[in-house]
Amino acid sequence: MINKVIDAIKAAEAEGLLSADADGILTGFSGKKLVGALQRIASLFAEQAGVCYLEVGVFQGLTLLSVASACRSLPSYGIDNFAFFDPEGKNLAIIKDRMAQLNVQNAVLINKDYEDALETLSTEIGDRKVALYLVDGPHDYRSQLMCLELVIPYLHQQAVIVVDDSNYRHVRQANRDFLVTHPEFKLAFEAYSACHPVNASAVQQQESRNGWWNGVNIIVRDLEQLLPPMYPPTERDRKLFENEHIVHAAAMAEYAPEAVGLLSRTDVVRFLASAVRLYTQVRNSRLHKNARHNNMNTYSMELPKARYNSLVK
Ligand SMILES: C[S@@+](CC[C@H](N)C(=O)[O-])C[C@H]1O[C@@H](n2cnc3c(N)ncnc32)[C@H](O)[C@@H]1O
Known part of the structure; x- marks a missing residue:
């Protein structure tokens, strides 16, 4: 499977989207190589029973519906609480409209904060295992790390994790921290660009749109330890x-x-x-x-002085 995943990434590097069917309908914040890689990797699992695609960060459905429309037998779930980039509260309706236009029947929107959704994910996906997982939600360090940690119980034995926006230093740090503490996961591929597309020249922006948008890390679950460890670049000074x-x-x-x-x-x-x-x-x-100290606030005023687990006699 790892070799097939690498081939899928190479094909996305060379050719971008797997199918351009939805290209005129779907827009969003992801590059064509990233979308093409998701479509191709999802296809590797599409005929397996009991598996699914999952993403955090749907926005207007570009990644979710690109995968769902390319792999119609693969149940595809997207988590978003529409906390960002939705000032008029229209994104949910846009996703539903695009699902109808593409006649997508295999996509499910989970309208929740990612932590609430991931902590109770079985209520949505049942016994299915997540074969392909895209992390593209909140980009603060803790959320990036928690998106990786909380999904572990639901992952397929050969799961692939795609982390968008890996240009960011703190996203790379979260990925590294995850890889170092979970050696059964290996970084298989990384790609970066010089800056966020928002800060790029028109030419660079077009490259990002056709490429990986704002950097990517692709992680595979490598239970047989076939790949050597590899980490995204980070600074030792923390x-x-x-x-x-x-x-x-x-x-x-x-x-x-x-x-x-x-x-x-x-x-x-x-x-x-x-x-x-x-x-x-x-x-x-x-x-x-409110009474607060200027610094070193602990917010522990209401906490119990000591407490045992309820099972301790
Ligand atoms: C960059 S957009 C996703 C782009 C999308 N994958 C695409 O291809 O266009 C990030 C999304 O993450 C969502 N988000 C941010 N914080 C979140 C949270 N705590 N829980 C769930 N979704 C969140 C935002 O509402 C936003 O729609």
């Missing part, structure tokens, strides 16, 4: 990840994104205007009124 402790324990932790945004203002007038706005917002917020 300062940024260690800084999370400082942010989490800070009184103003919730404002970290705004504070970072403020520091990236290059124009001094805009910087000052943003600073005043942020200061006023924080002053008026419940955070300021």
